[in-house]
Amino acid sequence: MPELFDSHCHLDFPEFDQDRDKTLEQCWLAGVHSICIPATEARHWPRVLKQACSIPGSVQRYVALGLHPYFLKNHKPHHLDELKTLLEHHSKTICAVGEIGLDYSLTDSNREQQHYYFAQQLELASQFKLPVILHCRKAHDEILKKIRQVKPTRGGIVHAFSGSEQQAQQYIELGFKLGFGGTITYERARKTRQLAASLPLSSIVLETDAPDMPMSGYQGQRNTPIRLPVILEHLAELRSSSAKEIAQATTENALSILAK
Numbered sequence: 001m002p003e004l005f006d007s008h009c010h011l012d013f014p015e016f017d018q019d020r021d022k023t024l025e026q027c028w029l030a031g032v033h034s035i036c037i038p039a040t041e042a043r044h045w046p047r048v049l050k051q052a053c054s055i056p057g058s059v060q061r062y063v064a065l066g067l068h069p070y071f072l073k074n075h076k077p078h079h080l081d082e083l084k085t086l087l088e089h090h091s092k093t094i095c096a097v098g099e100i101g102l103d104y105s106l107t108d109s110n111r112e113q114q115h116y117y118f119a120q121q122l123e124l125a126s127q128f129k130l131p132v133i134l135h136c137r138k139a140h141d142e143i144l145k146k147i148r149q150v151k152p153t154r155g156g157i158v159h160a161f162s163g164s165e166q167q168a169q170q171y172i173e174l175g176f177k178l179g180f181g182g183t184i185t186y187e188r189a190r191k192t193r194q195l196a197a198s199l200p201l202s203s204i205v206l207e208t209d210a211p212d213m214p215m216s217g218y219q220g221q222r223n224t225p226i227r228l229p230v231i232l233e234h235l236a237e238l239r240s241s242s243a244k245e246i247a248q249a250t251t252e253n254a255l256s257i258l259a260k
Contacts, residue, residue, distance in 0.1 A: 009208050042079040043074070072109055182209070
């Protein structure tokens with residue numbers, strides 16, 4: 001089984017409290033040897049940091065800290081100061097600033113505040129020379145504009161990419177990889193499947209977004225990083241390539257962004 005990297009998995013979420021260790025053991029056996037765990041709120045940062053692990057023979061866990069736009073009501077300006085302090089004191093552990101971004105699908109969310117937290121976190125990523133893990137819904141043009149202004153030095157990953165081919169190319173030119181996950185297992189997701197099939201393999205990383213975004217055939221169930229090989233097989237089929245080739249390339253792509 002080729003080694004796989006799940007570039008976006010919320011392994012710290014309570015849904016995994018009952019079987020986290022067992023899940024990691026099963027991941028290793030399934031070939032998922034690396035996982036990136038992005039935090040979404042300040043109150044989650046301590047537990048995400050505890051998930052960091054570099055023990056030989058076990059799943060390598062990369063951690064990122066950020067303030068997700070979906071949880072805007074829980075964010076406070078002083079959390080940005082706390083984030084800066086953690087980036088200073090855990091420079092060898094934190095691989096990225098994320099999950100951050102803009103979400104215009106939230107009709108009751110303050111977009112001005114979203115922009116404030118997003119811009120401040122981009123600046124921190126630039127200051128500490130870290131990549132960013134982006135969340136975006138209906139706001140790719142705004143995010144691209146801000147990235148061009150701040151110019152984070154390490155690029156990053158656009159989680160669950162669902163934009164246009166033109167937007168994809170713009171992200172790639174700015175040093176970003178594009179995350180593809182369970183969406184490509186649904187035949188109705190024609191646009192995303194077409195992009196996954198046609199974009200340069202050097203720009204793609206795999207992800208599950210577990211415990212969310214269940215794959216086709218697993219609706220209503222908790223998603224899990226153990227199922228990353230399912231996404232691999234679908235991507236290999238879409239690209240008419242071997243699973244081994246896709247696994248090797250996507251793992252190298254993730255490491256090029258997240259490994260120090």
